Each structure stands twice: as structure tokens, then as C-alpha cells.
Amino acid sequence: MTRLADTRERYVAAFRTFAGNGAAGAPAWLKEMREAAIARFAELGFPTTKQEEWRFTSVAPIAETAFTLSRGRDTAHVTAQQLEPLCVGGLRAVRVVFVDGAFAPSLSAVAGLSRGVRAESLAAALERDPELARQHLARYAPYQASPFAALNTAFLCDGAFVYVPAGVEFDRPIELVFVATAGDEPTVSHPRSLVVVERGARATVVESYVALADGVYWTNAVTEVAVGDGARLELYRLQRESRQAYQVATTHAIQGRDSVLRLHPIALGGGLARHDVQTVLAGSGAELILNGFYLLHGSQHSDHHTVIDHAQPHCASHEFFNGIVGERAHGVFNGRIIVRPGAQRTDSKQTNNNLLLSTEARADSQPQLEIYADDVKCTHGSTVGPLDQTALYYLRSRGLSPETAAGMLTYGFAAEILGRMAHTELREELDRVVRARLADRSRGGRRA
Amino acid sequence: MTAKVLLEVKNLHAGIDGNEILRGVDLTVRAGEVHAIMGPNGSGKSTLAQVLAGNPAYTITTGSAQFLGKDLTALKPEERARDGLFLAFQYPVAIRGITNAYFLRSALNAIRKSRGQEELGPVEFMDGLEEKLKLIGWDDSYVSRPVNDGFSGGEKKRNEILQLAVLEPKLAILDETDSGLDIDALKTVAHTVDKLRRPDSATVLVTHYYRILTHIMPDYVHVLSGGRIVKSGGKDLALELEEKGYDWVRDKAPVA
Ligand SMILES: Nc1ncnc2c1ncn2[C@@H]1O[C@H](COP(=O)(O)OP(=O)(O)OP(=O)(O)O)[C@@H](O)[C@H]1O
Ligand SMILES: [Mg+2]
Numbered sequence: 188m189t190r191l192a193d194t195r196e197r198y199v200a201a202f203r204t205f206a207g208n209g210a211a212g213a214p215a216w217l218k219e220m221r222e223a224a225i226a227r228f229a230e231l232g233f234p235t236t237k238q239e240e241w242r243f244t245s246v247a248p249i250a251e252t253a254f255t256l257s258r259g260r261d262t263a264h265v266t267a268q269q270l271e272p273l274c275v276g277g278l279r280a281v282r283v284v285f286v287d288g289a290f291a292p293s294l295s296a297v298a299g300l301s302r303g304v305r306a307e308s309l310a311a312a313l314e315r316d317p318e319l320a321r322q323h324l325a326r327y328a329p330y331q332a333s334p335f336a337a338l339n340t341a342f343l344c345d346g347a348f349v350y351v352p353a354g355v356e357f358d359r360p361i362e363l364v365f366v367a368t369a370g371d372e373p374t375v376s377h378p379r380s381l382v383v384v385e386r387g388a389r390a391t392v393v394e395s396y397v398a399l400a401d402g403v404y405w406t407n408a409v410t411e412v413a414v415g416d417g418a419r420l421e422l423y424r425l426q427r428e429s430r431q432a433y434q435v436a437t438t439h440a441i442q443g444r445d446s447v448l449r450l451h452p453i454a455l456g457g458g459l460a461r462h463d464v465q466t467v468l469a470g471s472g473a474e475l476i477l478n479g480f481y482l483l484h485g486s487q488h489s490d491h492h493t494v495i496d497h498a499q500p501h502c503a504s505h506e507f508f509n510g511i512v513g514e515r516a517h518g519v520f521n522g523r524i525i526v527r528p529g530a531q532r533t534d535s536k537q538t539n540n541n542l543l544l545s546t547e548a549r550a551d552s553q554p555q556l557e558i559y560a561d562d563v564k565c566t567h568g569s570t571v572g573p574l575d576q577t578a579l580y581y582l583r584s585r586g587l588s589p590e591t592a593a594g595m596l597t598y599g600f601a602a603e604i605l606g607r608m609a610h611t612e613l614r615e616e617l618d619r620v621v622r623a624r625l626a627d628r629s630r631g632g633r634r635a
Numbered sequence: 636m637t638a639k640v641l642l643e644v645k646n647l648h649a650g651i652d653g654n655e656i657l658r659g660v661d662l663t664v665r666a667g668e669v670h671a672i673m674g675p676n677g678s679g680k681s682t683l684a685q686v687l688a689g690n691p692a693y694t695i696t697t698g699s700a701q702f703l704g705k706d707l708t709a710l711k712p713e714e715r716a717r718d719g720l721f722l723a724f725q726y727p728v729a730i731r732g733i734t735n736a737y738f739l740r741s742a743l744n745a746i747r748k749s750r751g752q753e754e755l756g757p758v759e760f761m762d763g764l765e766e767k768l769k770l771i772g773w774d775d776s777y778v779s780r781p782v783n784d785g786f787s788g789g790e791k792k793r794n795e796i797l798q799l800a801v802l803e804p805k806l807a808i809l810d811e812t813d814s815g816l817d818i819d820a821l822k823t824v825a826h827t828v829d830k831l832r833r834p835d836s837a838t839v840l841v842t843h844y845y846r847i848l849t850h851i852m853p854d855y856v857h858v859l860s861g862g863r864i865v866k867s868g869g870k871d872l873a874l875e876l877e878e879k880g881y882d883w884v885r886d887k888a889p890v891a
Contacts, residue, residue, distance in 0.1 A: 540731075576692075581728040584688050585742035585798065586716035586749070595741065599732030603781065606732065 194250045195232050199225060201256055202341050214317050217324075217343070224330045224340035231334040243519040243551050244461055244490040249433050254375035254405050256342065257287040265366060265399065270294055273397040275425065276362030277612035280393070281306045283347050284364045287404075288376030290345055291366075299359075304390075305350040306361045309379060312348040320348065323381055327411040328439035333463070335435045339377040339409040346379035346408075349392055353385040353415065360610060362393040369402025369429050378408045382422065386415035386443070391610055392422050398429035398456065405433040412440035412448070416470060419447045421609055425617070427456040430485065434460045444470030444499075451608055453617065454481040454489045455624070464493040468502035468530075477506040480604040482621060483516035483548075484628055490519035495535065497526045500560075503534040507607070509600045513544035513628055522567070523555040530560045537567040542574065542600050544628075590629070597625055638665040640704075641806050641837050642687070647698035649686045655696065656682045658862035664806065664837045671840045671848055671873060674859035675881045680841045681725050683859065684810045688722035689715050702806065716742075717749040719805030723795035723812045725841075730782035735794065738782045739764065739801050746802060767800040770830065772823045788815040796824050800831055807831075808839045813847040825850030845877040858884050 202225045233250040234241040265286050283306050284294035290308035297306055312320050330337040347363040365378055384390050396406060406428060414420045428434050434457045442448050454460055466475055481489045495504045510518040520539045541550035552569040574596050582592035601621045608614040642664040649657040656679045664670055674680055686693045687700060689712035700707040702720055744754040771793055783791050792812050799807055813821055829851045832838060856872040857864045866884045
């Protein structure tokens with residue numbers, strides 16, 4: 188077993204190499220930020236299960252694997268035909284594709300952007316217009332608090348940049364596809380994305396992580412999201428990494444006055460996955476729908492930690508997370524809701540329902556409310572358990588076989604979440620994916 | 636009476652978690668009939684209904700129940716439904732994520748399939764559903780909502796009747812479907828149930844109120860008390876119960 192101190196040194200050494208070659212051309216402020224971030228990572232190191240935030244999720248397998256930094260291998264070996272079935276954004280989508288962390292222009296389709304809307308690689312944005320990126324980068328996902336955000340920031344070099352200027356209602360979905368090719372040796376990529384929807388603008392963004400092959404790799408993603416005053420963003424995040432892959436991800440969002448963010452984190456893949464979602468309702472009247480779903484089989488482990496920070500009055504947050512956990516899989520949900528002093532008239536609702544499909548499946552659900560204002564409405568509820576016997580019987584009493592009834596109830600856990608998705612093509616595609624997997628599993632299949 | 640016997644219950648004893656609740660129920664229901672079962676809270680009305688529908692939580696200890704000449708106890712709940720038995724639940728269950736339309740079509744198709752009939756596609760099904768919705772006075776919005784999820788108490792009851800209308804059973808047992816309905820809803824529901832009656836079907840109404848019986852005329856009224864039918868009579872018995880309560884008919888036998 189690797190000593191944890193060695194692990195840190197390995198990343199620091201890798202950083203020195205990285206800072207020495209590939210990343211040398213960056214602006215000074217970015218170089219400084221990377222230096223500060225690697226220093227912070229060296230202090231923090233990888234978390235252990237002794238830390239409350241990581242109680243149910245051991246990242247030892249990640250710490251112990253000697254990942255090499257993915258240098259964005261030649262992207263030419265990935266074809267559009269391979270990619271096509273993994274895309275969910277629909278025919279009209281603008282597409283920005285990354286292969287093993289590196290922008291793949293030949294696979295991307297960004298034609299027809301108008302009115303100042305940008306969907307491109309962050310590297311390009313940093314080169315062309317560094318000030319715009321600088322206004323937002325590392326402002327919402329501070330690397331001081333998390334070793335993973337620190338590592339991502341230290342190795343920050345590419346990812347997606349989406350920018351919808353004030354007042355622009357952009358109606359084509361913007362699909363960001365992060366493809367892993369899973370080579371022979373374990374690699375790590377640190378995609379860093381920035382989604383900025385300015386005042387009064389509207390957008391739909393799909394952030395999708397997919398794999399072309401099974402294999403061990405690690406995606407350490409950070410996405411920062413800024414939703415301006417009165418803006419509206421529908422953000423889908425679809426995690427379909429390989430079954431042997433690791434994904435640690437952070438989504439940090441900040442919302443302005445009267446803005447609406449509808450965030451849909453869907454986790455279907457990965458062997459070990461952790462997603463931290465933090466949103467700050469930073470302007471009064473803001474509304475958040477956090478609508479998540481995880482479907483786990485085999486020995487998959489998926490952990491969602493969400494923090495909804497009501498910093499201003501008159502905001503609403505409705506959080507719904509459903510999980511279907513089968514075989515020996517383990518789902519973890521931790522939902523923290525903070526209502527700051529003065530955030531009166533907060534309306535917050537949280538539910539997390541976990542369906543266990545086998546006796547070995549496990550789910551841990553922890554709501555955490557921290558309320559420092561008195562005139563608020565906060566409710567939460569969580570369930571963990573097998574199929575409801577009364578519901579099964581109810582369906583059977585209408586003529587459905589026990590298998591059909593069980594399938595229907597199980598699918599309902601997914602359908603409830605999918606039903607809140609406004610993007611029809613994406614919803615229908617996801618619906619097909621989920622149904623196929625559930626049907627396959629109930630037949631005893633092993634396909635992902 | 637020469638009409639066909641649909642349901643024949645004899646000396647039925649049944650219970651739950653080791654507690655005997657039904658202590659010798661006898662009941663015969665023939666085609667074309669309407670029976671009302673009344674009785675105090677906790678007397679076993681829902682237990683009888685659930686036992687007949689095949690709720691696996693209940694155990695039958697002695698006695699028999701036959702539906703269309705078949706031993707009910709040998710049939711699974713879904714088989715009973717496919718044979719034409721329907722129970723409107725006193726407490727309908729919410730099914731998250733599954734729309735009413737999808738649920739209704741699946742149920743109807745499961746039943747049709749078991750009878751060798753062709754299954755209905757979504758479009759065909761929706762065509763037929765329109766008419767049933769009209770019967771119960773609902774618009775389309777209710778069928779695209781998840782089954783009973785977030786429905787009010789009265790809406791859940793009405794949804795049971797929508798299922799009844801779609802599935803067209805031979806024997807409908809309605810467990811307090813009239814409770815929790817406002818006056819207009821009660822009228823609509825009662826009217827629907829009455830309209831759905833066929834010469835070859837029968838209805839068993841479990842109720843606490845005389846009111847619904849003014850819309851659906853019962854042929855027989857039974858009083859269930861202490862797990863037994865302690866009195867049977869015609870429609871007038873219901874009126875008498877409404878006025879006098881149950882004390883005068885209550886089962887005087889010591890509780891086991
Ligand atoms: N799991 C259980 N264990 C023990 N007793 C039970 C259980 N479930 C129900 N009972 C009891 O069985 C009795 C009959 O219940 P049932 O629901 O059949 O009554 P009911 O006649 O339908 O009453 P109501 O008019 O209130 O609907 C009640 O006394 C009830 O408390
Ligand atoms: Mg009852």
C-alpha cells in the first residue's frame with residue numbers, strides 16, 4: 188500500500204512536470220492560481236473515511252492508483268460514429284466534445300452560434316478572452332476547501348466554456364461531451380468547465396461524461412455555474428463513466444436575483460463516483476430545482492453530497508433525489524440545506540428516496556438542515572427500503588403480474604425524476620437507457 | 636332467484652398477524668345484485684374486502700370463498716382481478732412516477748391478455764378512456780399524473796372508480812368509496828357505479844352512510860359486527876341503522 192504522503196508527492200511531482208511544459212503559456216494569474224492550488228492539495232491530501240464528509244466513501248482506491256496525467260491523447264482515433272450513440276442532446280444541439288480531457292474540434296459541432304453565445308473549449312477562451320474567464324474561474328468552486336477541487340485547479344488546462352450574454356434566450360441545447368477512451372494504463376483528467384448565463388438570459392446545457400471502453404481511469408471534474416439575475420438555466424449532468432472508472436466531481440453554482448436553475452444530476456456509471464453539488468441562492472427570489480437520480484448495480488458506489496445555501500430571502504429550493512440500488516451496490520446521499528440569518532421566507536423541500544433491489548444493496552441517506560432564520564418553510568424526508576409490499580399488492584389487484592408490478596414500481600423511481608426534465612429528446616433517450624438497464628437486470632443480465 | 640352465483644362465502648374465518656378478525660362470515664352474491672355491507676369501525680369490513688381481493692397480509696384459517704365457482708383462496712390477487720374481481724380500496728395507494736394512463740392501460744391489457752383478447756395500443760386505449768373520464772367528470776389532466784400521487788382523498792376515491800370503469804369487472808367491491816367525497820362527487824361516483832352495472836355483474840358496497848344507497852339501490856343490506864354478519868335485510872335496514880346506530884344489532888358474543 189502506498190503511503191499517503193507519497194501520494195501527495197506524486198501529484199506535486201506531476202504538477203512540476205505539467206507546469207514546466209504544457210501549461211507554460213498560461214497568463215500569470217492562472218499560473219499563480221495553479222501554484223496556490225497544488226500547495227493547498229499538498230496540505231490537504233486525499234480525504235479519509237475518518238472525515239465526516241467522506242464517512243461512507245473511501246477514496247483509497249483512487250489514492251493508491253498511480254494515474255498518469257492524461258495529456259489528451261490523439262483524438263483522431265475517436266470517430267463520430269462511435270460518439271453518436273452516446274449523445275443525448277438531440278438533433279439541434281450545439282456540441283462541444285472532449286476526448287480524455289482534451290478538446291476535439293473535429294467531433295464538435297459549434298456552427299450557428301449567434302448573438303455572442305459561446306460554446307467552446309476553456310483553453311481557447313482563456314487564450315482569446317482571458318478576462319471574461321477570469322471573472323468567474325475559481326470564484327464559485329474554491330479550491331481551499333476541497334483537495335479534489337484543488338487538484339483540478341492545479342491541473343486546470345481545458346474543459347468547456349459556455350457563455351450566454353445578457354438577455355439572450357438561446358433555445359438550442361448546448362451539449363458538452365467528455366469522452367473517456369480508457370487506454371491500457373490508468374490516466375486522470377481534470378476537466379474544468381464554466382457555464383455563465385448572464386442576466387435575463389436563457390439556456391439549456393447538457394454535461395455528459397461517457398466512456399468508449401471499459402477501463403480504469405479517473406475523471407476529476409469541476410464545473411462552475413453562474414446564473415445571472417432573472418436568468419434561467421436548465422442544466423443536465425449525465426455521468427455514464429466506465430464501470431471500472433472513478434469519478435470525483437464538483438458542481439458549484441451561484442444564482443442571482445429571480446433566477447431559475449434546474450439542475451439534473453444523473454449518475455448511471457462509474458465504479459466509484461462522488462458528486463458534490465453546491466448551489467448558493469445569492470439573490471432574493473431565486474429558485475432552484477435539484478432533481479437527481481442514481482441507478483447502481485454490481486459493486487458500484489455512488490455518493491452525492493449536496494449543499495443548498497439560502498443566502499437571501501424569498502428563495503425556493505426543491506430537491507428531489509431518487510436512487511435505485513441493486514446487487515451489491517452502495518448509494519450515498521447527503522443533503523445539507525443552509526438557511527442564512529435573514530434569509531426569511533425561504534421555501535425549501537428535500538426528498539431522497541432509495542429503493543433497494545437486493546438484500547446486499549445499501550443506501551445511506553442523511554439530510555442536514557441548518558436554519559438560522561425563523562420565518563421559513565423547510566421540509567425534508569428520506570426513505571431507504573425494498574419495494575413497498577402494499578403498492579405491489581395494489582398493482583397485482585389490478586391484474587398485473589408480480590414481475591410487471593415490481594418492474595413498474597422500480598421504473599417509477601426513475602420516471603418520477605425523469606418526468607421533471609423539460610428537454611424531451613434527452614428525457615426520452617434517458618428513459619430508454621434506464622428501462623433497458625432495468626429490464627436487463629431483472630432478466631439477470633450483466634450489461635452496463 | 637335463479638341468477639348466477641358470483642360470490643359464495645361460507646363460514647369464513649380470517650385474520651392478520653395472528654389476530655382473528657373475521658369470525659364466520661357467510662355471504663352469497665348473485666349476478667345483477669347490489670349488496671351493502673355496513674357496520675361499526677373495526678368490525679372487519681375492510682378485512683373481508685381485502686381477503687376477497689387476495690391481500691397476502693391476511694390469512695384464512697377456516698371456511699371457504701368461491702368466485703365464479705372457483706376456490707378464491709387458490710388464486711393470486713392478479714388472477715382474481717383477471718377473472719373479474721375488483722376492489723376499490725378504502726385507502727388507495729400512490730404509485731410514484733407511473734402515470735395513471737400507463738397504469739390503467741397496463742392493467743387493462745394484463746386482463747385482456749389473460750382472456751386471449753388483443754392488447755390495446757396507447758392511441759386506441761386513450762380513445763376508450765375519454766368516455767370513461769367523461770363518466771366520472773374528469774379531464775385528461777388526471778391521467779397524465781402519477782397514480783394517486785398528490786391526489787386529494789376524494790380524488791383518490793374517484794380514481795378507484797375510474798379504474799372500475801376501465802376494467803369493467805364482474806364483481807366490484809367498493810370499500811367506503813363514498814367516504815371523503817363531497818356531495819357532487821358522491822353523486823357522480825354513485826351515478827357512475829350505477830351506470831356501470833350489468834345484468835351479469837354485481838356490486839358490494841361497504842359504507843357507513845345511507846346517502847350513497849339513495850343513488851344505488853341495494854337489494855340486500857348486511858351488518859358486519861365483530862367479524863360476523865349479524866343482521867341482513869333490505870334497503871330499509873340501512874335507513875334504520877342511520878337512525879338508530881349499531882348498538883341494537885351489535886354482536887353480543889364475547890370477543891375471542
Ligand atoms: N395488522 C393488524 N394486527 C392486528 N389487528 C389488526 C391489524 N390490521 C387491522 N387490525 C384490526 O382488525 C380490525 C378490523 O379492521 P378493518 O379494517 O377490517 O375494519 P373496518 O370494519 O373496515 O373498519 P372501518 O369502518 O374503520 O374502515 C380492527 O380492529 C383493526 O384494528
Ligand atoms: Mg374499513
